[in-house]
Structures are given as structure tokens and as C-alpha cells.
Amino acid sequence: MTLSAKWVVVDIEGTLTATSQVHVVLYDYARPRLGPWIEQHADDPVVRDAVREIRELAELPADAGTDRVVAVLHEWMAADRKIAPLKTLQGLIWQRGYADGELVAEFFPDVVPALRGWHAAGLRLAVFSSGSVAGQVAFFSKTTDGDLTGLFEHHFDTVNAGPKRVASSYRAIATALAAEPGDLVFLSDVPAELDAAAEDGWRTVGLARAGEPYADADFGAHRVVDSLALVEIEPA
Ligand SMILES: CSCCC(=O)C(=O)COP(=O)(O)O
Numbered sequence: 001m002t003l004s005a006k007w008v009v010v011d012i013e014g015t016l017t018a019t020s021q022v023h024v025v026l027y028d029y030a031r032p033r034l035g036p037w038i039e040q041h042a043d044d045p046v047v048r049d050a051v052r053e054i055r056e057l058a059e060l061p062a063d064a065g066t067d068r069v070v071a072v073l074h075e076w077m078a079a080d081r082k083i084a085p086l087k088t089l090q091g092l093i094w095q096r097g098y099a100d101g102e103l104v105a106e107f108f109p110d111v112v113p114a115l116r117g118w119h120a121a122g123l124r125l126a127v128f129s130s131g132s133v134a135g136q137v138a139f140f141s142k143t144t145d146g147d148l149t150g151l152f153e154h155h156f157d158t159v160n161a162g163p164k165r166v167a168s169s170y171r172a173i174a175t176a177l178a179a180e181p182g183d184l185v186f187l188s189d190v191p192a193e194l195d196a197a198a199e200d201g202w203r204t205v206g207l208a209r210a211g212e213p214y215a216d217a218d219f220g221a222h223r224v225v226d227s228l229a230l231v232e233i234e235p236a
């Protein structure tokens with residue numbers, strides 16, 4: 001399969017890294033640290049705003065204590081709700097974990113060669129993930145293949161772009177990149193995300209990786225592969 005594009009925009013979970021890397025390794029790391037982080041960073045406006053938003057979304061009283069906020073966050077994590085203030089707090093905790101050497105990002109074996117190959121060929125790379133931009137940058141900075149942050153020119157999340165299953169988020173990204181939708185290719189394991197990108201005119205590639213949650217999903221008219229090694233992209 002050969003595509004022509006200027007930008008390659010990649011999802012993280014299920015596309016670059018196993019879902020278990022996020023749901024087990026990263027969520028297990030964040031879970032016990034949420035309460036202490038909220039308490040120890042109570043004066044950080046980012047944390048304060050996130051906690052206020054969590055209370056509002058969960059319909060908790062404005063003075064609900066950290067234990068009640070954390071209980072909500074644990075419920076959201078158990079249900080894998082990708083809610084922005086949760087992702088903000090997780091991202092801060094993971095940022096510290098990567099900086100302290102307690103976390104190291106791992107990818108499917110085909111990922112780093114593909115990313116490096118596209119970058120070397122002159123394609124421009126960006127990330128669109130539910131994980132916060134801070135969490136994404138930390139994730140790519142400490143990987144089993146070293147610091148990969150230099151590969152990516154832009155990072156998008158649900159705060160600076162919008163929800164991943166809504167076409168307007170892909171319009172916002174195309175505008176931010178000053179790119180025509182037809183010059184953008186989006187790679188994701190979630191058909192609904194690909195549908196939203198295609199609705200905005202993007203090219204799309206679905207990742208149906210063995211053992212991953214969407215391995216047997218219906219990808220409709222989207223191109224589908226089980227490895228990035230099968231995705232050839234020429235600079236447009
Ligand atoms: C350090 S990035 C963590 C990714 C994350 O938190 C997440 O929810 C992944 O969602 P995606 O949109 O990449 O499938």
C-alpha cells in the first residue's frame with residue numbers, strides 16, 4: 001500500500017504501543033499517585049483547575065475532599081474514560097515517572113523503524129492522542145529506543161484539538177498544521193476515530209494488531225494493516 005501525504009499523524013495506544021502499556025503499566029503507575037499529587041500540588045493552577053473540573057463533571061460538591069475526587073478518577077480509569085482533567089493529572093504523574101527513570105516507553109517492533117523511515121523521507125510527523133500533550137512528550141522522551149521527541153513537530157490532545165471521534169477535531173489539527181486534509185494521513189486502531197478523520201477529508205489507515213482490542217473490528221472502507229511496516233507513504 002503506497003499513500004501520498006505531507007503529514008503523518010499517529011495515535012498512540014493500540015497503534016504505536018500495546019494497550020496494556022497504557023492500561024496496565026501507566027494506569028497502575030498513576031493510580032496510587034493521584035491523591036498525593038493532588039495534595040502536594042494544590043497550589044499548581046493546572047492541578048487546581050483539573051480538580052475543579054473533575055468535581056463539576058462528577059457533580060461533587062465544590063468542597064469535596066481529595067479522597068472523593070480520587071474515587072471518581074479510579075472509576076473513570078476502570079472504565080477507560082478519556083476525560084481531559086484525568087488525562088491532565090495522569091500526564092503530570094507520568095512526566096515525573098519518565099524523568100525519574102521509573103517509566104520507559106515501549107513500542108511494537110515495527111513502530112520506530114517506520115517513524116524514522118517516514119521522517120528521513122521528508123514526511124512531517126505529529127501525534128493525536130487522548131493522553132495529554134505533557135504526557136505524550138514525556139512518553140516519547142524516554143523510550144527503549146532513546147529520545148524520539150525530535151521526530152514529532154506537533155502534539156495534539158483532546159484539549160488543544162478536541163475529542164478524537166469528532167470530525168471538527170481533525171479540522172482543527174489541519175488548520176494548526178496549515179495543511180490540506182488530503183495531505184494528512186491518520187493512523188489509529190479505533191474505527192470511529194478514522195471515520196471522524198475521513199469525514200474531514202483525511203487519508204486513513206487502521207491498525208488491526210493481533211491481540212489488541214480492535215483487532216477484529218469492522219474498519220469499513222479504511223485501509224487496514226497489522227504493522228506499520230506495511231504502510232508506505234511518499235512525500236506529496
Ligand atoms: C503517555 S501517552 C498515554 C496515552 C493515554 O493516556 C491514552 O489514553 C492513549 O489514548 P490514545 O488516544 O492514544 O488511544
Ligand SMILES: [Mg+2]
Pocket residue numbers: 011012013014015188189190
Ligand atoms: Mg488508540
